[in-house]
Amino acid sequence: MIQRDYLVIGGGIGGASACEGIRRHDKRGSVTLVSAEVFPPYKRWILSKSFLREKSLQPKKLQEPTEHWYQAHKIETRFGTVATQFNIDRRLAVLANGESIAAARSDHQLPALVSAM
Numbered sequence: 622m623i624q625r626d627y628l629v630i631g632g633g634i635g636g637a638s639a640c641e642g643i644r645r646h647d648k649r650g651s652v653t654l655v656s657a658e659v660f661p662p663y664k665r666w667i668l669s670k671s672f673l674r675e676k677s678l679q680p681k682k683l684q685e686p687t688e689h690w691y692q693a694h695k696i697e698t699r700f701g702t703v704a705t706q707f708n709i710d711r712r713l714a715v716l717a718n719g720e721s722i723a724a725a726r727s728d729h730q731l732p733a734l735v736s737a738m
């Protein structure tokens with residue numbers, strides 16, 4: 622069983638915002654972001670605005686924060702990974718590859734398990 626201080630499930634803007642919020646308040650706690658998508662969180666709404674009409678597409682414009690931000694802030698990312706089971710009482714998620722991740726920040730100032738799916 623993998624132990625983390627915080628576990629965020631969902632790689633949309635909600636998951637990205639949860640990671641940013643955690644790091645604003647806790648610079649050191651271990652954080653894992655799990656997302657079914659193979660890409661880092663991106664701003665989906667830009668797709669229906671001017672982005673797709675631009676002459677040269679720049680996918681990096683969609684990312685906020687950037688992929689580098691997760692590394693720089695020591696957030697482990699597991700993209701392309703589906704969580705198949707949850708046990709909310711135990712703050713635990715089972716991944717499709719059979720691994721279990723438990724989240725248990727001891728001071729309880731922030732939620733240890735964030736579902737942003």
Ligand SMILES: Cc1cc2nc3c(=O)[nH]c(=O)nc-3n(C[C@H](O)[C@H](O)[C@H](O)COP(=O)(O)OP(=O)(O)OC[C@H]3O[C@@H](n4cnc5c(N)ncnc54)[C@H](O)[C@@H]3O)c2cc1C
Pocket residue numbers: 630631632633634635636655656657658664665666667668669702703704705737738
């Ligand atoms: C083309 C387009 C245009 C839009 N325009 C606007 C707009 O103008 N204004 C506006 O307010 N909103 C707009 N939206 C909606 C806005 O983008 C969404 O409200 C927002 O993306 C929701 O973010 P979220 O993080 O809550 O959820 P999502 O973006 O749905 O993210 C959920 C994440 O959870 C992951 N996930 C789900 N189940 C699992 C699982 N079991 N295990 C692991 N990961 C899982 C998914 O893969 C995904 O990464 C638009 C959306 C689109 C697609």
